[in-house]
Structures are given as C-alpha cells and as structure tokens.
Amino acid sequence: MALNNSHIDFIKNEIERRSIVADDLTDELVDHFCELIEERMDGGQRFFEAYQAVMASFGASSGITEIQHENIKTQQQQSIMFKNYLKIAIRNIKKQKFYSFINVFGLATGIAASMLIVLFIINELQYDNFHTNRDRIYRIISDVHFGDNDFTFPVAPAPLAAALRLEFPEVENTVRIRKQGSFLVRPVESADNIKIDDLAFVDSTFFKIFTVPFIAGNEADALKGPNKVVISESTSRNLFGSAEALGRQVLLDGDRQAVVSGVFKDFPSNSHLQMDILVSMESLEESFSPIWLSNNFYTYVLLSEKGSSGALQSKFPAMVDKYVGPQVKQFVGVDFEAAKEAGTRIEYTLQPMPAVYLYSNYTFDIGPTSDIQKIYIFSAIAFLIIILACINFMNLSTARSTTRAKEVGIRKVLGSIRGHLMRQFLTESVLLTALAFVIAVFLAQIFLPSFNQIASKDLAIPFNNPLFYVLSAAGILLLGIAAGLYPSFFLSAFRPVQVLKGKILNSRSGAPIRSALVVLQFVITIALLLGTTAVYKQLNYISDKKLGFNKEQVLIVRDAYMLGNDLDAYRNNVLSSSNISYGSVSGFLPVTSSNRSDATYWEEGKAIDDESMVNSQVWVVDDQYVNTMGMEIIEGRNFSPEFPSDSTAVLLNETAVKAFGLDDPVGRRLQSFAYNPRTNESYPDSFNTYTVVGVMKDFHFNDMHRAISPVMFQLGNNSSLISFRFNSTNTDEVIAFAEKEWKALNSGVPFNYGFLDDEFSSMYQNEQRLGDIITIFAVLAVLIGCLGLFGLATFLTEQRTKEIGIRKVLGASNQTIVMLLSRDFGKLVLISFIVAVPFAWYMISRWLVSFEYKTSIGWEIYLIVGFVAFAIAGVSIGYQAIRAALSNPADIIKSE
Numbered sequence: 001m002a003l004n005n006s007h008i009d010f011i012k013n014e015i016e017r018r019s020i021v022a023d024d025l026t027d028e029l030v031d032h033f034c035e036l037i038e039e040r041m042d043g044g045q046r047f048f049e050a051y052q053a054v055m056a057s058f059g060a061s062s063g064i065t066e067i068q069h070e071n072i073k074t075q076q077q078q079s080i081m082f083k084n085y086l087k088i089a090i091r092n093i094k095k096q097k098f099y100s101f102i103n104v105f106g107l108a109t110g111i112a113a114s115m116l117i118v119l120f121i122i123n124e125l126q127y128d129n130f131h132t133n134r135d136r137i138y139r140i141i142s143d144v145h146f147g148d149n150d151f152t153f154p155v156a157p158a159p160l161a162a163a164l165r166l167e168f169p170e171v172e173n174t175v176r177i178r179k180q181g182s183f184l185v186r187p188v189e190s191a192d193n194i195k196i197d198d199l200a201f202v203d204s205t206f207f208k209i210f211t212v213p214f215i216a217g218n219e220a221d222a223l224k225g226p227n228k229v230v231i232s233e234s235t236s237r238n239l240f241g242s243a244e245a246l247g248r249q250v251l252l253d254g255d256r257q258a259v260v261s262g263v264f265k266d267f268p269s270n271s272h273l274q275m276d277i278l279v280s281m282e283s284l285e286e287s288f289s290p291i292w293l294s295n296n297f298y299t300y301v302l303l304s305e306k307g308s309s310g311a312l313q314s315k316f317p318a319m320v321d322k323y324v325g326p327q328v329k330q331f332v333g334v335d336f337e338a339a340k341e342a343g344t345r346i347e348y349t350l351q352p353m354p355a356v357y358l359y360s361n362y363t364f365d366i367g368p369t370s371d372i373q374k375i376y377i378f379s380a381i382a383f384l385i386i387i388l389a390c391i392n393f394m395n396l397s398t399a400r401s402t403t404r405a406k407e408v409g410i411r412k413v414l415g416s417i418r419g420h421l422m423r424q425f426l427t428e429s430v431l432l433t434a435l436a437f438v439i440a441v442f443l444a445q446i447f448l449p450s451f452n453q454i455a456s457k458d459l460a461i462p463f464n465n466p467l468f469y470v471l472s473a474a475g476i477l478l479l480g481i482a483a484g485l486y487p488s489f490f491l492s493a494f495r496p497v498q499v500l501k502g503k504i505l506n507s508r509s510g511a512p513i514r515s516a517l518v519v520l521q522f523v524i525t526i527a528l529l530l531g532t533t534a535v536y537k538q539l540n541y542i543s544d545k546k547l548g549f550n551k552e553q554v555l556i557v558r559d560a561y562m563l564g565n566d567l568d569a570y571r572n573n574v575l576s577s578s579n580i581s582y583g584s585v586s587g588f589l590p591v592t593s594s595n596r597s598d599a600t601y602w603e604e605g606k607a608i609d610d611e612s613m614v615n616s617q618v619w620v621v622d623d624q625y626v627n628t629m630g631m632e633i634i635e636g637r638n639f640s641p642e643f644p645s646d647s648t649a650v651l652l653n654e655t656a657v658k659a660f661g662l663d664d665p666v667g668r669r670l671q672s673f674a675y676n677p678r679t680n681e682s683y684p685d686s687f688n689t690y691t692v693v694g695v696m697k698d699f700h701f702n703d704m705h706r707a708i709s710p711v712m713f714q715l716g717n718n719s720s721l722i723s724f725r726f727n728s729t730n731t732d733e734v735i736a737f738a739e740k741e742w743k744a745l746n747s748g749v750p751f752n753y754g755f756l757d758d759e760f761s762s763m764y765q766n767e768q769r770l771g772d773i774i775t776i777f778a779v780l781a782v783l784i785g786c787l788g789l790f791g792l793a794t795f796l797t798e799q800r801t802k803e804i805g806i807r808k809v810l811g812a813s814n815q816t817i818v819m820l821l822s823r824d825f826g827k828l829v830l831i832s833f834i835v836a837v838p839f840a841w842y843m844i845s846r847w848l849v850s851f852e853y854k855t856s857i858g859w860e861i862y863l864i865v866g867f868v869a870f871a872i873a874g875v876s877i878g879y880q881a882i883r884a885a886l887s888n889p890a891d892i893i894k895s896e
Contacts, residue, residue: 003034007047011037014051100432103393106787107436107483110389112443113780116451117382119459124370127270127357131211133302136172137353138309140299145345146610154362156299156348158289161203163323164299168315170307175203175210177273177298178284179366184559184749185277187239188249188257191748193562194238199252199277201284207264209302210273216246217262228280230262235276254562258283269458272357272367292324293331298366301350309350316348331673332608344610363702364596373847374770381777384524386479388784391517393429393483395789429484434476454772456765515828518789522832522869523839525785528778529865530840534857535771538848541855542764548699549590550630553726554756555734557742559749560585561719566745571722573741579728584628587720588619590701591759595619595720601712603660604669604689614659616710617701620718626651626696628725636666636694639715646715649693656710657695668692670712690714703763704853723756782872789825789876797821797881814886821881822874829873833866 003011012030033054040050128134140156161174178201184193204223207214214222215233222230229250236245248260258279267274281287286296303309324346325336332339351360360369445461452459462468563570571583587595597618606612623639623646625631634654639646650670657665674686690712698708726734739751761768797804804817812820841857848854 003038003041003047007037008034011051102787102790104432104436104439106392106784107389107433107479108439108443109780110385110392110784111437111440111479112447113385113777114382115440115444115461116448116459117378117385117777119448119461120451120455120457121375121378121382123270123457123459124358124375127370128272128353130268130271131353133209133211134353136303136305136307137209138301138303138350139353139356140301141349141351142295143345143347143349144295145343146339146613146615151615152362153295154298154351154360154365155295156297157292157295158287158297159292159323160348161297161299161301163319164301167319168312170303170309170312171301172304172307173205173208173302175205175208175300175302176281176287177202177206177300177366178281178287178296179275179298182558183253183277184562185235185239185253186251186748188251193254193749195559195750195752196235196238196276198275199279200275201279201281201287203281206278209300212267213265215263215265216244219262219264222262223278223280224282226280226282227256227258228261228283229258230264230278231260232264232266232276234266236260236263252277252279256283272365272369274367292327300353309352313348313350320346320348332613334609339610342610363592363706371766374766377770378773381528381774384528385777385780385784388521388524388781390479390483391521392784392787393432394517426481426484430477430480433480433483437472437476437479454776455769518825518828519832519835521785521789522829522873523836525778525781525872526833526836526865526869527840527843528774528781529868530836530862531844532771532774532778533861533865534844534847535767535774537857537861538851538855539764539767539771542704542853545700545704545853547590547760548631548697550725551590551757551760554628555724555726555738556589556754556756556759557722557724557738558720558752558754560722562749563719563746567719567722570741570745573744574722574724574738577734577737579726579730579734579737580724581727582624582628582725584622584624584723585717585719585721586619586621586625586723587718588621589721589723589756589759590629590699591756592702592763593759594701595718599672601660601670601672601690603662604671614656614710616656616659616712618712618714620716621713622717623715625713625723628723629699630725631699632697633694634697636692638694639713643693645691646693648688648690649715650690651694651696651713652692653696653708653711654698655708656712659710662692665692665695700853704851707852786872786876789873793821793825793877793881797883814882818878818881822877825873825877826870829870833869837862837866 008030011033033051036054036057037047037050040053041047045053131137139154140160141152141154142156144151158176161176164171165174180199180201181197183196183199185196185199186193202223204221206212206223207219217230222228229252231239231245239245239250240248245260245263249257250260251257264278301312303312321336328334328336328339328344336344357369358372358375361371362369441461448459448461451457560567560570567585571585574580575583588597589595597620598615599618600613600615602608602612602614621639623641626633626638633651636651639649639651643649652660652662652665660668660670662668668691670690670692671687672690674688696711696713699711700708701711702709724734724738728734735753738753742749742751800821807817807820841862844857848857
C-alpha cells in the first residue's frame, strides 16, 4: 500500500523532532522508513502500527542517534578517517583484482605514453637555452625578391656583420659562420684520415656570443689569425686519443694545414649549432668579400643590454639603401630606387635565438630544426591520451557500481554523509593512480630506448631532479581527483532505501554522461587513426611518385677529391665490373642534403633587369651524370666529349625554360656575370655566355614541400662524389668491389659510401618519425578505448540482467540478445565517426598544405577507418554481449 503525502510529512516531522539523524541524511532515512512501513501496511497493519514497529526495529530514537553520532564523530577525526579510507581502498582493490588490473593498466599506459611525449616536448622547448645571452642573440634572415624570384634564407652577405657591429650602437657584437659540411682530418704525422661531420669557419667573436665551455686554450684569442682551429672534446679523442691536443698540427682535406689552438666541450644535443671543428674566419678568402649581393654567411648578432631589436631592425632599410643600392646599380645597371618601385625587395630581419629551432623552415639551415606544429600535435596527443585513460577509469568504476551499492546504502543509513563517501572513492582513485604512475614510470623506462630511436633523441627520465618527484606527486593527486570525481559523485548518489531493497540505478541513469564519454573516446581514436593513415598515404605518395630520376641502385662514394690524380683511374676500374652500368663524378645530387649553388642569368640580348633575370640552381656535372641518375632529355642532347664547345654549354630543366620564356630553347644563349668561385665574387663588367644544348624533364631535387625551381647543368669538374649505377641485386658484392678498388689507390682515406635512395628517404625523416609516433599512440588510444567500451558494456549488461532473463524465457535467441546489447554501442560509434571525420579532415588538410606535391585523402579512406572503428567496438563489447546471451535465464530470474 502506497503512503500518501500526509503520511510522509508525518514521518519526516517525527524524525526531525526527535533529532535522531544528521540533517544531510534526513531525506535518505525518510525514504528508507517509508519503504519499510509500506511493506508492513501491505501485510495488513495500519499506518501508526507499522510506523511504531519500524521505529522499534531501529532501537528507537536513542539507538539510531547513538550509532549515527558515533559514526560521524569517528569520521570527523581526520587521521582515523584517512586510515579507514586507505584500508577500505586496499581491500576493494584486492577484492576486484581483475577490474583493478584493467583500471590500473589503462591508466599506466596512458600516463607512460604521455610521459614520453612530455619528455620529448620539454627537450624540444629547451633547445639553445644553455646560452647565457640567449635572450639577446638574434640571427639575420635575408628576404630577397626580384622579378619572379622570391627567396627567404638564414644567410647574409660577408660584409654585413662588420657594418652592424661598427655602425649601430644597439649591437654589442656579431659573428659569422660559414658551414662547410664534412671534412677529412688527420694529424700531420699520421697517414690515416678521420671523417668529421661538421666543420665551419667562424669569426673570433664566436665564444663571446655563444656559451661553449673551453677545456683547453684561451677562448679570447683561439680563433685570431689564419689557420687556427678549435676542436670539440670528442674530435680531440678521435684524433689524438688521450694525448694533449693543444698546439698539434692537423691537415684538413689533405691540403690545408692548421694548428689546434683550443678544445671545447661538445655542443649539447639540444643545440641547433652542431660543429666539431671551428676554423678561424681569417683562413677563408671569401670572408673578405665586399659584395653585398651574395649571401653565404650565417650571421648572429648580440644586442647590448639596452639595445632594442625593433629599433635596430627599423634602421635596416637605410643600411640596404647605403650598401646594397650602389651594388645593384653597379652590377645590374638598374637604379635601386626604380627597382624597388618595380617590386624588387632586399630586406633583413632579426630572428630571436629561442625561435631558431622551432620557427625555421628554410631549405638550407645551419643545423637541425623542428617545427612548432609538431609541439602542438604532440601536446594534443598527450592530452588526448590522458583524457582517454581518465574516461576509461570512469567507465570501469561506474560499471562495477553494483558491487559497491549495498556498501554505500549501509554506510549511509549508519550515518555516513555524501562528502565522506566521496572522499572514500577519491582516495581509492588516487591510490589507483599512484599505483598506475609507478607502473607507468617502469613502462616508460622500458620503452624509452625505442622511443629515442624513433624520435632521434637522447631522452632520460630525470630521477635525479627533485622537481620530478614534486610534479609527479602533484600529477598523481590531480589526475586521481580528475579521474575519480565523476565515479565518486555517481557512487555516493545511491539512495539507501533502493539499494537495501536490491534496487540500484536503472540502466538509463547517467546514460547521457557515459555515452558522451564513449563518443569522446572514439572521436579521439578515429581522428588518430585517420591522421596516421594520412601521414603514411602521403609518404607512400612520395615514395611512388615519378621523380624525374631513378633513385634506386645508385652507389654514392664520398670524398672522391682525396683520390687526386687517381680519380679517373678509380672510376674506370669500378666501371670495369659487369655489375656497374654508369659512373659520374659530381658533388651535386637530387636531394636536399647535397651541394647547392645558384646564380642569376638572363637571355643574351635582353636588358639586364628584374623581368629578364632568372635565379637558377647551377650544378656542375660531367657528361655521364644524366645517364647515371636516370634523367630524361626531352629536347636537344646531353653533354658529349664529341663536342669541345660543350665547355660553355648548359642543360635546362623544363621549369627553367618557362622562367626564361624560351619557346624554342635549344641553341639559345644565356649570360651571367663573370664569377670567381674562390672569393665568391661577381664582376659587373665581364659576362659569361652559355649555349642551351638540351632540355631535361623536370625532376625533384628538393623535398615535396617545395615546388620544382629552375635548374641548370654546366659541364665541369666537381669531385666531391662519384655516383655509380649498378645492375646487380647483390649489393654487398658491388660495395666490396668498389671498396677494394678504393683501398688499392688510397689506403689512408676511409671508404665512405651510401645509396641515393637512402639519401632521398632522409629528406622525409621528420614525416616518417611523425607517422611512427602517431601510429604508436593511435594503437594505445585504441587499446584504452577498448577498455572503456568493455567497462560500459559491463555496466549496461549488469543493469539489464533481468530484462535479458525475461527475454530469453520468452524465446529470444542468443543472436537477438547480442544484437540488443550491441545496438546502442553501434549508435555511439556512428555518432563518433560523424563528429571525428570533419575534425580529422580539417587537421589533415592543414598538415598537407605544407606540401607542394601531395596525395588526396579520398572518401574510401574515411569509410575504411570507420569500418575499423566499428570492428574495434565489436571486439570490445563482444565478450560481455555473448556472455550475457549464453547466461541461464533461470539463474537470472531466481536471483532477481
């Protein structure tokens, strides 16, 4: 028999009048009283009889009040309360071993993944932070535009540094760096050369600007005067072992002798400057050039403490007019002011030192650089992985709610208020998080070497840094509260009357929140899967794209110039092998890591102005280069020894032909200013003239981020490399033969080789790393998402136990039950797919914009990923659905 409002008001007033319960528990105890009274009234008792009997069963007023007051008093003693929370938390973890393991493993996986990403991000953000004056160091960026030519690069003219230092009070000092790449170096008393990766000519002010600790020598004058070198600590060990390096004589590339005047500590790994040998700038003839129209020197500026970068940069236009303008008039024969009005632009800007590593995207840079977009991407991934782990925790916690329902009901009746229960569940959450964090650190330490290899880093967990433990403790607390807040609200909200009667929340209670969490999980998972697919589809597009040359089966032998007069003999000896088809001597390769040289040309007979001048790559090659690289001549002919006049002949690519506006290019003549390669100087009163003898099909020599630009081949000698095209599948045999012939002619120089396809692949190592890392974390997202779906499937299956039993009794098949339980999840995955697709499409489009040549992500890719998402969901919920379908309906109904 149901109680009316008058009965309920009476019960409430009596409880309040007797003051037998804390205020926060009045409503819950009233509900409980009402349920028990209704049962007695259903048995035939009148209201007041039933009320008195129920009150007596609780020990009347004093019994209830005493129990509650003692309970509340105990819980208000913080130390006792916390011990109690901890004891119960440990007990529940032990009791629910399987689900505790899943929860802890999910959290640990998410934390470990995020920890690796955070280590990576911190390393990226700390590049160049070790320089004491980093906030006052700037790099000069040149922005040049004339005609259809537009260039932005981090190099500047040779005389710029001196002009800045001498004419502007904002500048405290300047330094120029002329990178030369790898060099062969040996002590003069030794016959064995050692390959050094990075050698650079630098001004003597280098150590006044950059913080590079000295080990031996005097940094103030170590680079003053010609033919002085300062070497890194590791280079000193390679050259001299444990012997003293200071004052020793070394030979650079076999023809330049220098004295070691200092030894410095190796540059840290998180430095965009990476150099092994520094040679005094006075040793380089080019450094004395007065030409402002040639840009070859990386130039850094140290501002004075009161100097303003904005004030300095505002003075640059006047400096350009003063120094660059007259040389434009002298070399080009055009008034600079008139040229500027026609669109010519020559500008210099200041790039802050902290921005060099993350905000540089130049074809030729001084050292390794990254991209701030990568930081954003990885930060988002770390955040999403943590979100997924927390969602997984929430779903699994609420899914096991029925096992805690009676505990909650009994504790509430005995006086526990909701706040105490919430603290209990948050304590369990924090404890699980702490356990997960310990496991996560262990997992991160195990997988860190593999992650370092993929990311090309040398990261380490900072166990020796006290801040690591402070941040870890704070992270555990915050993450534990964040992950456990919703479950604590959910579990502490059970009404004791319903619980003690066996009625817990129905399957619809809290459904919107749980559904939203699952949708969020799968939005993240689908977006990561789509992102991974897009990265690899672009990489496959690059790999399969017709490049205009054949990168396969080309052996590159480096340091060929060390052969001297034996170079031709070596090439001919290797060509004698039946495995070798062609051999070419040239330092230029169609990859970004190769030599580069450019110059300005115009068609003979045309005015020397912005409209007719074309800036083009100029590669010095021999007559076998085109065949060796597998390039195609589409018009005219290749260089040939049969034509002595080819010494002044050139080959153009299709883009160069269009840039010059040549309708019938073969036989046309091009001109440029006479040039001295030793001093890098041009002569305005003297011209070189070249005849176009052939047109090459366009080929990609930059990465796919940049459009193909004009390229000109000139016949000549550049003996940096020898390239051999081989036709054998036995690569080891080809290498062994080339090495044997090398050592027969030059035993003192190590045989240094590589392959063109490897050089090509290295251009996309950043994209490859990005794809590998996203793939790893996409797999982790799928794993954590599966655990989350498993948790929700467990919850809903338990809530629908009676329904399943009744349906089976009424004849429902196992397939029907499985479909019934899977249908709701299918809807959630479909919603996730609809939400994730436009988000992923936008992010993929933003990423692909950086590629001049890019693949298309068709609708079929989205459908395939959608199918994979549904398959993942099916696997995740299949166990619970099948288990419920195979259950015995008699046992279910009997228990209900």
